[in-house]
Amino acid sequence: MTTLNETHDTALTSWVTTANDDSTGFPIQNLPFAVFRKQGTQGAFRPGVAIGDRIVDLAALAKLNVFEGLAAQALNTCTGDSLNALMALGRDHWRALRLALSRALRTGSPLQAQIEPLLSAQADAEYTTPARIGDxxxxxxxxxxxxxxxxxxxxxxxxxxxxxxxxxxxxxxxxxxxxxxxxxxxxxxxxxxxxxxxxxxxxxxxxxxxxxxxxxxxxxxxxxxxxxxxxxxxxxxxxxxxxxxxxxxxxxxxxxxxxxxxxxxxxxxxxxxxxxxxxxxxxxxxxxxxxxxxxxxxxxxxxxxxxxxxxxxxxxxxxxxxxxxxxxxxxxxxxxxxxxxxxxxxxxxxxxxxxxxxxxxxxxxxxxxxxxxxxxxxxxxxxxxxxxxxxxxxxxxxxxxxxxxxxxxxxxxxxxxxxxxxxxxxxxxxxxxxxxxx
Amino acid sequence: MTTLNETHDTALTSWVTTANDDSTGFPIQNLPFAVFRKQGTQGAFRPGVAIGDRIVDLAALAKLNVFEGLAAQALNTCTGDSLNALMALGRDHWRALRLALSRALRTGSPLQAQIEPLLSAQADAEYTTPARIGDxxxxxxxxxxxxxxxxxxxxxxxxxxxxxxxxxxxxxxxxxxxxxxxxxxxxxxxxxxxxxxxxxxxxxxxxxxxxxxxxxxxxxxxxxxxxxxxxxxxxxxxxxxxxxxxxxxxxxxxxxxxxxxxxxxxxxxxxxxxxxxxxxxxxxxxxxxxxxxxxxxxxxxxxxxxxxxxxxxxxxxxxxxxxxxxxxxxxxxxxxxxxxxxxxxxxxxxxxxxxxxxxxxxxxxxxxxxxxxxxxxxxxxxxxxxxxxxxxxxxxxxxxxxxxxxxxxxxxxxxxxxxxxxxxxxxxxxxxxxxxxx
CATH class of the missing domain: 3.90.850.10 (Fumarylacetoacetase-like, C-terminal domain)
Incomplete structure (x- = not known):
């Protein structure tokens, strides 16, 4: 049975300050996934996670090589134009990635300086279907x-x-x-x-x-x-x-x-x-x-x-x-x-x-x-x-x-x-x- | 409107002699497609065409580089484990590939010596779904x-x-x-x-x-x-x-x-x-x-x-x-x-x-x-x-x-x-x- 853990702690805040009130619905306790690219470009779609009014580019984050273990394995599947590979890994991997993202995005994270350049505005993004939906x-x-x-x-x-x-x-x-x-x-x-x-x-x-x-x-x-x-x-x-x-x-x-x-x-x-x-x-x-x-x-x-x-x-x-x-x-x-x-x-x-x-x-x-x-x-x-x-x-x-x-x-x-x-x-x-x- | 053409000529026979009577249902006028591999192996599945009791390995045929134009383009999509890419090309490509295969497999084809080593027995094959079926x-x-x-x-x-x-x-x-x-x-x-x-x-x-x-x-x-x-x-x-x-x-x-x-x-x-x-x-x-x-x-x-x-x-x-x-x-x-x-x-x-x-x-x-x-x-x-x-x-x-x-x-x-x-x-x-x- 899944129970509440560190990622659900209501005291957590993010160094992405727009995540720290209820205006966006994307606080650090949420961390939802999408597949996105910058609007109007013909660039490749790639997985992202929402934090406040920003998106973390997971394909770019994977290149930083800053996560370890199951979280790194999970992140390394997030380089294509769908979340299917991440979905296929299973719950232990999803949890490890969520925990690593929560720690990386929370106030005081030593990774802030490295991750900040990978953020883009949701207002500038366009999205595609987050997974290849077989059935x-x-x-x-x-x-x-x-x-x-x-x-x-x-x-x-x-x-x-x-x-x-x-x-x-x-x-x-x-x-x-x-x-x-x-x-x-x-x-x-x-x-x-x-x-x-x-x-x-x-x-x-x-x-x-x-x-x-x-x-x-x-x-x-x-x-x-x-x-x-x-x-x-x-x-x-x-x-x-x-x-x-x-x-x-x-x-x-x-x-x-x-x-x-x-x-x-x-x-x-x-x-x-x-x-x-x-x-x-x-x-x-x-x-x-x-x-x-x-x-x-x-x-x-x-x-x-x-x-x-x-x-x-x-x-x-x-x-x-x-x-x-x-x-x-x-x-x-x-x-x-x-x-x-x-x-x-x-x-x-x-x-x-x-x-x-x-x-x-x-x-x-x-x-x-x-x-x-x-x-x-x-x-x-x-x-x-x-x-x-x-x-x-x-x-x-x-x-x-x-x-x-x-x-x-x-x-x-x-x-x-x-x-x-x-x-x-x-x-x-x-x-x-x-x-x-x- | 599609009409009959050279590939439907009833006089055609194949140098694969098992194709030349009605026993297999796979005469040179048929040339159906499947995705196969040798039974019991863990090799990659690949597209093939039936002729008599044999299968032409299309991935191997593509490597020979003996077709031209639309037929070559069509054949070059037949290297993965599904026919989707070939299907997506459209009827002109399908027809060109069929014509080229018909010519290559018919009696007297100058390609016989090159293609013969690419044949395998249907009796030794196992098959998978010929396409990734989206819906x-x-x-x-x-x-x-x-x-x-x-x-x-x-x-x-x-x-x-x-x-x-x-x-x-x-x-x-x-x-x-x-x-x-x-x-x-x-x-x-x-x-x-x-x-x-x-x-x-x-x-x-x-x-x-x-x-x-x-x-x-x-x-x-x-x-x-x-x-x-x-x-x-x-x-x-x-x-x-x-x-x-x-x-x-x-x-x-x-x-x-x-x-x-x-x-x-x-x-x-x-x-x-x-x-x-x-x-x-x-x-x-x-x-x-x-x-x-x-x-x-x-x-x-x-x-x-x-x-x-x-x-x-x-x-x-x-x-x-x-x-x-x-x-x-x-x-x-x-x-x-x-x-x-x-x-x-x-x-x-x-x-x-x-x-x-x-x-x-x-x-x-x-x-x-x-x-x-x-x-x-x-x-x-x-x-x-x-x-x-x-x-x-x-x-x-x-x-x-x-x-x-x-x-x-x-x-x-x-x-x-x-x-x-x-x-x-x-x-x-x-x-x-x-x-x-x-």
Whole structure:
């Protein structure tokens, strides 16, 4: 079991002084990973770690040869354009690297003079997908989302009998995952206007976002083996923000009997930064089911999972539009939710379920949580829910209203962990923009 | 439009004399690609081309520096452990390489003495997945399969209203695809014995194969762009055999509402050899819909697709069991089918549909056809169909019977193209074996 260690000490400060208040969400207790380069250059992308408003260039740091042992081994994998090699090393290496980075970046570190020249401003950076994502699986862990959506697709049968037993998941598209995406509105088939007619065809009319968290697999499992529930955490590198864009009208027509396909695979936007599971340790919380809920089958059930299987991560969805940006309005709040309250299943349960049949996970694979709608209507993680299937337009503060997304709309999702007496642990944000259909 | 050329000349023979009758299925008119190494060695896997019962080592051939122009450029990508770089080059390069190989391997070639030492026996080879498969999509193009299966899962509603309009597809698992797989029987949840009870858990009791063809994407498309129907063929590198193993009892419990997941992602077995689309040119046939069938929407409809959208590929499924192998019985025939008769949609329609929303395909991506059941009961592509959902056991010639697969069972799928006056174009075989649950 991972527990708190020196890197979580709230007294730690960094010689990068912007890390020492809660403004950036990247204090020395966080140290999230991304793959970046200077904006507008054609230079190679390379791994970096955030500290305050700066990024430590890990490829350059590796050349200094100032770390030792497992930390040096881990750092030496950070020279390419993805984090896959680091992810494949395993938890002992991740911990050693985090500890070495924490010591190197803290106030008074003798390495300050050597490392300072390797820092660059996040404001000048551009990012790419932090890992080569071999496979992307999307789960469906919010009971509230499943129930609300179920009512719209199957009014008489909203929650299917398997929901409270099976962490429902399906395979998504890895190729169209990215950071800071601007994508054309998808085109496709939608329901015929009358039974027996040809379907309609054209740009999606019910384009939506989905508020999710992404789970990056670190070490995988051999095909045929399974990962036990209480070992699952060791296999997870960290979490990011995920916006799983959805074309609701395309989905409604295509999804039976084999699930969503073109309704989802045109784009999925993650945040550039991966917050490691170790950085999230202070925000683990109990995961319990209500008295009336069935207890999971043994392979999905353990004392550890109940005691600390959930993560207290707050999320917020914001929108800007072409008009609001022109008028320089601040982004408008659409909803807020919390990972620990939204999930009917934990990260560990998703991993244990995914591999129970021998399916092999690989370093860099991404699991999506599914839309993280909370119990309250204001905590809904999609417009489909917030607008009651398009029937209740949402008023935006600058006078526009929305049921679904219009061209030029930009969705910003933020996430963070906060509790009294601990520095704010930020995830940065995922940003995606809807362009006109081609 | 690709048409027949010098490489399809039926008069051509090879100085590799085993290529000059129909016994291997690898005549000089075929020239399929795989990635191989000598069995039992720890050497690097490398690309090869089959000719008769031999393999040409393309990495070694590249070193000879005997090709020119596009053919040389194409060959020079064949030095790693996958065909992705060759696939990414595009059709002009693939054609040039095929022409150069055809000339080099034909009777009387001045290169014979230089190339002969680079040949090795297929009998001594082992294979790996011929490409790094970024994404795997499985379609569902057999109307016959969809109707028969639909009756078992939804007796009152076998064929959903979208079927004849949408080439139904869903994302599968890339990591568990392989060649010559031996995998443990998957374990998982299945339906409760009574409503309100906990689900059952244990080794799958209804393990099945699915007879499919796989389509390897060559050149992809940029995210946001689409591939037009009549350009789709240019993006396809070639076809292989695919066995999409399925755990029917796990599938029945988990698949609603988001589609199959653990029922499919434990293993999927392809043949080592990819037969190029150019080798299949002589076997293109008309693709027509019956008078009562709706015509597809314009993005899925063209004269070219109707005139030559289908491929006349014959397929056969065979089984051996632990008992039959011990007694040295020949594999038993389970069923036979034909790609052109089974498919309600063509390869080009699958590509055009997959990308109509801007989803990006990448070199090495694999599309599965879905189970290729033909119109006759004997042409069913799965045990679920052949045994009528497990109710009608199939008698095997050595005295055993099967409804679903038992431990030790091995499924062999073969495919080939045959017509009078043309050499037999073989696909080799896909071989997979069920091991006991772990």
């Amino acid at each position: 992307y699986t999307d789960f469906y862990i919010s009971l509230h989302h499943a129930t609300t959506i179920g009512k719209q697709f199957r009014p008489d049968n909203p929650l299917l009998p398997n929901y409270k037993w099976v962490p429902i998941g399906y395979h998504g598209r890895a190729s169209s995952l990215g950071v800071n995406q601007a994508f054309p509105r998808p085109v496709g088939q939608t329901r015929p206007t009358a039974e027996g007619e040809a379907p309609q065809f054209g740009p999606c009319q019910r384009l939506d976002y989905e508020l999710e968290l992404g789970i990056f697999v670190g070490t995988g499992n051999a095909q045929g083996d399974r990962i036990a529930l209480d070992q699952a955490d060791e296999h997870v590198f960290g979490l990011c923000i995920l916006n799983d864009w959805s074309a609701r009208d395309i989905q409604a027509w295509e999804y039976q009997p084999l699930g969503p396909f073109l309704a989802k695979n045109f784009a999925s936007t993650i945040s550039p930064w991966i917050v490691t599971l170790e950085a999230l340790e202070p925000f683990r919380t109990a995961f319990t089911r209500g008295a009336g809920e069935p207890q999971p089958l043994p392979y999905l059930s353990s004392d550890t999972n109940r005691a600390r299987g959930a993560y207290d991560v707050r999320m917020e969805v914001l929108i800007t539009t072409q008009a609001s940006r022109a008028a320089r309005h601040a982004p408008a709040h659409l909803s807020a939710s919390n990972f620990s309250e939204a999930g009917y299943w934990t990260v560990a349960q998703m991993i244990a379920h995914h591999t129970v049949n021998g399916c092999n996970l690989q370093p860099g694979d991404l699991l999506g949580s599914g839309t993280l709608s909370g119990p309250q209507p204001s905590e809904a993680g999609s417009l489909l829910e917030l607008s009651n299937g398009g029937k209740a337009p949402i008023a935006l503060p600058w006078g526009e209203q929305r049921t679904f997304l219009e061209d030029g709309d930009q969705i910003i999702i933020r996430a963070e962990c906060q509790k009294a007496g601990y520095p704010r642990i930020g995830f940065g944000e995922s940003v995606g923009t809807v362009m006109p259909a081609r | 795997y999509t499985d379609f569902y193009i057999s109307l016959h399969h969809a109707t028969t299966i639909g009756k078992q899962f939804r007796p009152d509603n076998p064929l959903l209203p979208n079927y004849k309009w949408v080439p139904i597809g869903y994302h599968g698992r890339a990591s568990s695809l392989g060649v010559n797989q031996a995998f443990p029987r998957p374990v998982g949840q299945t339906r409760p014995t009574a409503e309100g009870e906990a689900p059952q858990f244990g080794p799958c009791q209804r393990l099945d194969y699915e007879l499919e063809l796989g389509i390897f994407v060559g050149t992809g498309n940029a995210q946001g762009d689409r591939i037009a129907l009549d350009q789709a063929d240019e993006h396809v590198f070639g076809l292989c055999i695919l066995n999409d193993w399925s755990a029917r009892d796990i599938q029945a419990w988990e698949y609603q509402p988001l589609g199959p997941f653990l029922a499919k992602n434990f293993a999927s077995t392809i043949s080592p050899w990819i037969v190029t689309l150019e080798a299949l040119e002589p076997f293109r046939t008309a693709f027509t819909r019956g008078a009562g069938e709706p015509q597809p929407l314009p993005y899925l409809s063209s004269d070219t697709n109707r005139a030559r959208g289908a491929y006349d590929v014959r397929m056969e499924v065979l089984i051996t069991t632990q008992a039959s192998r011990a007694a040295r019985h020949a594999p038993a025939h389970l069923s036979a089918s034909n790609f052109s008769e089974a498919g309600y949609w063509t390869v080009a329609q699958m590509i055009a549909h997959h990308t109509v929303n801007g989803c990006n395909l990448q070199p090495g991506d694999l599309l599965g056809s879905g189970t290729l059941s033909g119109p006759q009961p004997s042409e069913a592509g799965s045990l679920l169909e052949l045994s009528n959902g497990g109710k009608a056991p199939i008698a095997l010639p050595w005295g055993e019977q099967r409804t679903f697969l038992e431990d030790g069972d091995q499924i062999i799928i073969r495919a080939e193209c045959q017509k009078a006056g043309y050499p037999r174009i073989g696909f080799g075989e896909s071989v997979g074996t069920v091991m006991p649950a772990r």
